[in-house]
Amino acid sequence: MPTASSSRRTLSRQRAEPSFDSIEVDEPTQHNVEDVEEDEDEEPRPRRPIVKKAKKKEKMRQTAQERNVDEDVQEDDDPLENFGDQPLDRGQAQKLAGMASDWQTIKRKNLTPYYTVIRDxxxxFAEFADEEQSTEFLEEMETLVRQLLDTETELQAHEQTLIEINQKIARNEAITDIIDRYDKGVDRNLDAYRQRTTRQKYAKSDEYAHFKQAIFEVQNPGVPMPPLTDFIPREDGDESDDDEDVVVGGVTQDYKCPLTLMPIVDPLTSEPCGHSFSAAAIREFLGPHRIAKKKCPASGCNKYICLNDLK
Incomplete structure (x- = not known):
């Protein structure tokens, strides 16, 4: 029947086309192909191990370590340090002799002129000032002369040390520790001087004798000056005052050879210091070289003499 047929079609259409009003719309459980492809593109890529960065850091660390090792090796293998000090040759010994003469020049130019000024x-002052003023002033001047003599001895300590090293090189002795030898040599010479008594330091000094002589002659005209030891109190270590020296107006002459301690035979006198010796003894002491200087063997003398200085 028409009516029934129409109703069935309507029902079939309703079933085939369900109403969205009566159906709850859910999110689709599956994506279409395009959505899946887009999602796949948007998904984060899987994290890979940072192998390259780790390797790079490791390589940099190894390079830094190798650089530090190389620097340590370079420091340890300093060629100059391993080379060591070399012995001085004769050419360098001549330079030492020149340096020794430089100390002598310093003394001559910077110290010697002041002795004359102080003496004058x-x-x-001793001639024209009153006694009280002159006494105090002359004591200050005497102290100044002694200080100059001390400074002169210090310069001679440097000079003598260089001469000694030069002589050792001339005897083919290997000298490698030049600085250490020089420092110790200077200290040794100065210590020996400091251990002397006041008499031993100044009583045989020509400059000190000239200073005292000039003042004594002004204060005591026409009177011979006694020996310098009379002006310097005796200390422990000084020889007895009643020695065998012959004293003439403040100048002391010893007729015993300082080397043999016997009466002088065939005397030779040193021009720089005025000391006399037995000819055979002083020649043996100075050696065969006529210009090789050695310290005068007379007690308390700081002069250096050679065969050419003997007359």
Whole structure:
């Protein structure tokens, strides 16, 4: 029947086309192909191990370690340090002799002129000033002369040390520790001087004798000056005052050879210091070289003499 047929079609259409009003719309459980492809593109890529960065850091670390090792090796293998000090040759010994003469020049130019100035000023003051003023002033001048002599001895300590090293090189002795030898040699010479008594330091000094002589002649005209030891109190270590020296107006002459301690035979006198020796003894002491200087063997003398200085 028409009516029934129409109703069935309507029902079939309703079933085939369900109403969205009566059906709850859910999110689709599956994506279409395009959505899946887009999602796959948007998904984060799987994290890979940072192998390259780790390797790079490791390589940099190894390079830094190798660089530090190389620097340590370079420091340890310093060629100059391993080379060591070399012995001085004769050419360098000549330079030492020149340096020794430089100390002598310093003394001659910077110290010697002041002795004359001090002596002239002191004699003028002793002649024209009253006794009280002159006594105090002359004591200060005498102290100044002694200080100059001390400084002169210090310069001679440097000079003598260089001469000694030069002589050792001339005897083919290997000298590698030049600085250490020089420092110790200077200290040794200065210590020996400091251990002397006041008499031993100044009583045989020509400059000190000239200073005292000039003042004494002004204060005591026409009177011979006694020996310098009379002006310097005796200390422990000084020889007895009643020695065998012959004293003439403040100048001391010893007729015993300082080397043999016997009466002088065939005397030779040193021009720089005035000391006399037995000819055979002083020649043996100085050696065969006529210009090779050695310290005068007379007690308390700081002069250096050679065969050419003997007359």
């Amino acid at each position: 000023v002191s004699t003028a």
